Amino acid sequence: MTPTIAILLIITFVLSTVGLLLLIWSIANNQFSHGQAAARTIFSPGEEGHSEDPARPADQPFTGDTSEQAAAIKARWTADQSSRTAVLTWLSSSVFWLLLGSLFGLTSSIKMHLPEFLAASEFLTFGRVRPVHLNAVTYGWASMAGIGVALFLIPRLFKTSLAGGKYAVLGGFIWNIGLVLGLSAITLGLSDGEEWLEFPWQVDVLFVVGGAMCAIPLLLTAANRQVEHLYVTSWYLMAALVWFPILFLIANLPYTFPGASGATVNWWFAHNVLGLWVTPIGIGIAYYMIPKILGKPIISYQLSLIGFWSLALFYSQVGIHHLIGGPIPTWLVTLSIVHSVMMSIPVITVAINHHGTMIGNFGRLKDSPTLRFVWIGALMYTVSSLQGSMEALRSINVITHFTHYTVGHAHLGMYAFLSFILFGAVYFIMPRLTNWEWPWRRLISLHFWLVSIGILIYVVSLTVGGWKQGLALLDAEMPFMDIVRMTLPALQARTVGGALMTLGHLVFAFHFIAMLMRRGTATEQPTLFRPVVKENAQ
Amino acid sequence: MNQHDHRAQYREAPEPEEGTRAIPKIVLAWIAILIVWGVGYYAWQIGKPLLGGDSRTAVAMAPGESGPANSESPDASEGSGTSGSQSSGAGSGSAGATPDGAAIYSAQCSACHQANGQGVPGAFPPLAGSEWLQADAAIPVAIVHDGLQGEIEVAGNTFQGVMPRFGGKLSDAELAAVLSYARSEWGNSASEIDPATVAEHKERFGDRGDWSAGELKEVFGEP
Amino acid sequence: MKRALAIMVGAALILLLATLTLVAMPYLQMSAEQVPPDLKPYTEQQQRGRQLYIANGCVYCHSQQPRDPGFAPGDKERGWGRPSVPGDYAYDQPHLLGTMRTGPDLFNIGARQPSIDWQLMHLYNPRAVIKGSIMPSYPFLFRHVDEPVEGDKVVNVPPPYGPESGKIVATDDALALAEYLLALDHTYPAPTLPKVPAKASPKSDESKEQRAP
Structure with a gap:
């Protein structure tokens, strides 16, 4: 048994890294021809450099007059x-x-x-x-x-x-x-x-x-x-829709995995729901929305390739870092730890692509609700993923495991990353489906500030409170009830943050319904954070 | 084409595409570092135990640390002072040291009898001012070592419940230490109890079940 | 990339590799690992209590997996017991390892709090026995009766936590849950834990052999 496991373990790691190296080699040798010509076919002539934001006069030359543009x-x-x-x-x-x-x-x-x-x-x-x-x-x-x-x-x-x-x-x-x-x-x-x-x-x-x-x-x-x-967004969406049914089916097979091996399947699934389902969806949407709003291409196709395939290779095997120190074979936990740290490869490459595209355009965050939500979401993806890699290290995990710190981390990922990107996408999509503009720009502002301040309070309080809780749990001199009392302020602050977020969702839902019912006044201009209509008036 | 109907689609930028910037050297360097680190991390784990769970060390079964397991049978108490020290949660297990009665009390007794020794009215008898605790040493030793069941009057109130036995969980020294502690706290003022008293008790009664208040009175006399 | 099918097949193959290493192999290894001989299967009542533990989400605040003292010393020093091994969970379906310690680890709660009266009162209202506890109370597992009848398990809840008149009686559910908690006693030795070298403590090893037949 022992040598078999050792060999398989090595094979897994070697396969993943060889896969990654092969990819880099083929990129270096131009095996994936990017095909500028192919890209041009997506681009309609005259569209390049055009921007979503009508507040900027420089972005007006695209008129839609030519038949191709039309x-x-x-x-x-x-x-x-x-x-x-x-x-x-x-x-x-x-x-x-x-x-x-x-x-x-x-x-x-x-x-x-x-x-x-x-x-x-x-x-x-x-x-x-x-x-x-x-x-x-x-x-x-x-x-x-x-x-x-x-x-x-x-x-x-x-x-x-x-x-x-x-x-x-x-x-x-x-x-x-x-x-x-x-x-x-x-x-x-x-x-x-x-x-x-x-x-x-x-x-x-x-x-x-x-x-x-x-x-x-x-x-x-x-x-x-x-x-x-195929644009990079479609890779992520296709992969996510392939991965989710497989994961969900295997993890839910009834009465198959007893005891401790049930725990490995449980956390293999639970982390893959994040890593192979909602993460690719979130990244894919950001890959679409950022260049879409800015009207400029994502900076590097090569980085997209590495980011996508290394996510697949490494993220699929990180789940067992939820069981560090548990009744699970050391080799398995080690495998997940190594792959959790290797996760910084897709995270960094995607970060360079997203934030690199943003460079020089940060001023646009003042106007565009979609861009502001999506870019903050993309930034929080970088932050929460690097935090997650850190948390997988045994020396950090021994403190953070079993504490409220992990709850803060989970919300940084699922909320500040994913939900923000989804909010941004909804703000982009709805005007195009309803042929109506968002009725009240101040409600978008209110939604943004409520959920942003809410999640900030939430994550900061649980991160600090959870870290202190984790240190105290390791020290048996501190009675358990003292630790419970010590975490109370963090838990109360979490309720404040959560209440703000819930309020923000009420605003968002109200606005969403108003949008469906076409409330407010008809306008030709998009609803942005700043009243740009006047500036742009002809 | 009606421009008004398409205005959102009209004003937006083209479908996104990718630039062709090369992979930054620093990313390649980072990948190389991670691969080296990964190999090293695996190598570091070589020789770690494969069974039992993650990060298991031999400390787990070091002498005197196997917890209550090694006091399942009564004769295990020969290792008094160390055996079962973990179950006390006192962290005082180094061989030869006198067990910390207060710590054992806090870990084993305070949940029911409470930290202030007042018990819970109607449910768990008080130890502060308890005539049973402060009686002749043989009585509290019997109760804690073997357990107690049935109706009992303590400090003027009647209780109906079950006191679990600690004979298999605490060593002689620990049992003596925690009783000595309880007999001198919260205004109690009874004599210390010696581990030898516990050993005597065991010799006399062996592996006996729960006591009842009546049996205690019968064997040891009124408290 | 230009081939949609290649992306989807590639993605699926990578996931299958991950399934092999993270699902199939651990299952093979752990199901082959020795079950501690002293581990008892759950009784019917304990199993019912376990279902109540699941139904009421105890797992969201309580773990059942002490870590190794060489790794996380607090776990054992708090009296939560020796590190657990896969065999300890042989009868657990589904597993209840838990990931939060808002409350203490319960792997050995049956050994730590062996009194069923304590368990029941703690379930009825944790604050009756532990001041400042933030565990919810579970009054719906108990009945309030004027006069308990023969066979009722009365829980003597002190004021101000108990009712002004009448008695609190445990339902079968409460008794089953308490029995499950009392069954959480893993103080027996685990054969698959690494042993200390024999020469380091010959006496201890000898006595261990006697104890673990």
Whole structure:
């Protein structure tokens, strides 16, 4: 057994690194011909250097007058119309689950320092409210919004209409039914018992089917595509939609993995939901939105390639760093630690691409809601991922494991990174689907500041409180109850932060509904953070 | 084409594409560093135990540290002073040292009898002012070593409950230390208890089950 | 890149490699590892209590996996027990290792708090026995009766936590959960933990052999 494991272990690491080195070698030798000519076909003549922001007079030369430019606009419009019903189905659902999920999150946060709050009812006990929060925001908000944005981007990326959009609509209904049943099951005490996998496996079937329904339009549209060159966003979206069903299916196989090996499968899955499902969606959206708003290309195709394939090679094997020090073979934990640190390769390459593209354009953050949300999200991806690599080291993990620090980290990733990018994407997409502008720019501002200040308080308080808690837990001289008392201020601050975020979501949801109902006044100008209409008046 | 209908699509920038900037040298250098580090980290783990779990060391089963396991049978108490010291949570386990009664009390007893020795009214009897605790040493030793069940009157109140046995969990020295501590705290003023008293008790009663208040009175007399 | 299929197949293959190393191989190794001979399977009542532990989400605040004292000394010094080994979880389906220690580790709670009265009162209202505890109370696992009948397990909750009149009686659920907690006692030796070299402590090893038949 022992030598076999050692050999397999070496093979895994060697395969991953050799894969990466091969990729670098082939890039160096121009094996992936970038094909400037191919890229030109995506670019409509005269469009290059044009910008989304109408406040800048310099960006006005694109007039759409030539027939080619008119055709490009028409193509975008056709693409957006074809995905309209499907995207609105998924996005509207996601906003509902965001509200529900954040109310449950706030409730569980309050319960952490006021234990008698709503304690009399078994349906609202902390141990049920918390998993309802997690599952509602992960599978309801993040996954549904992510799929919604993906459905919007697919026809645009492939320069064609979305084929089979009705399957995606049907998939959305099945997914929603799954959420209702799954969250009810948790409330009734019928949880499967493993974190991130609480839904009973009978309900999980609905998610597999609902997700597969979204793969149909992806495959049909890819087959119909009008471009040869695939833009980096589409790599991430395609990979994510391949990965999620495999992961979800294996991890939920009922009665297969007992005891400690069940724990490895549990955390292999739980981290892959982050790494191979919501992360590629978030990165992919940022890869689209940043150059889209700026009107300039992402700086390096080569870095995109390394970033994508190294994410696949390394992120898929990091999950066991959740079990450092646990009853899990050392070799397995070591494998995950090494790969967690190797994760800094995709993170740094993606960071260079995202932030490098931003250089010289930071002033645009003052105007564009989409850019501000998406870029902060991209920045938080860099921060939370590097933090995650650090946390995987045994010397750091021995302190942070089992503490509120990890909860802060999780929200930095799932919220400050992913949710911010999704907010930005929703602000971009909705005007194109409803043919209406966001009614009130001040509500966007309010939403931004509420959630930003909220998540800042949240992460800072739990990071500091959790670190102190972790140090104290290692020191047996400190009685356990003293540690509990010591963490109380952090838990209370978390409730403040969480309340601000929930308020922000109420504002966002209200604005979203107003947008669907076409409230406010008709305008030709986009709704930006600053009132640019006057400056731009002719 | 109606410009108004397409205005959002009209004003936006073209579909994004990628530039062709080469991979920065520093990224390649970082990749090289990480690969070297990864190989080194694996190498560092060579020879670590493969069974038992992550980061397991032989310290885990060092003498006197195997916890309650080595006092499952009564004769294990020969290693008094060290055996089972871990179960006390006192962290006082070095061989030969006198166990810290206060620490053992805090870890083993205070959950029920509370840190101030007042117990929980109606549920767990007080130790402060308890006539049973401050009686002849044989009685508290019997209660803690073998456990107690059934109705009992303590300091004027009647309690109905179960006191678990600590005979298999605490060594003679630890048992004596924690009793000595309780007999001199919270206004109590009874004599210290010697580990030998515990050993005597064991010799006399062997591996006996729970006591009841009646049996205690029968064997040792009124407290 | 120009080939959508290649991307998707490549992505799937990489995930399969990860599945092999992180799912299949650990399963093979850990299911082959020796189960400690002193580990007892759960009784029906304990298993029912375990389901209540799952249903009410105890796992979100309590771990069941002490770490090695050479790695994280606090775990053992707090009395949470020896480091756990895969075999300790042979009867656990699903696992309840947990990732939070908002409350203490429960791997050996049955050995640490062997009194069922304490467990029940603590479940009814943790603050009745531990001042300042932030654990929720679970009143829905108990009944409030005027006069307990024969066979009722009465929990003598002190004021101000108990009712003004009548008695608090544990339901079968509360008893099952408490029995599960009492069953969390892993104080037996674990055969797969590394041993100290024999010459370092010959006496200790000798006595260990006697104890672990």
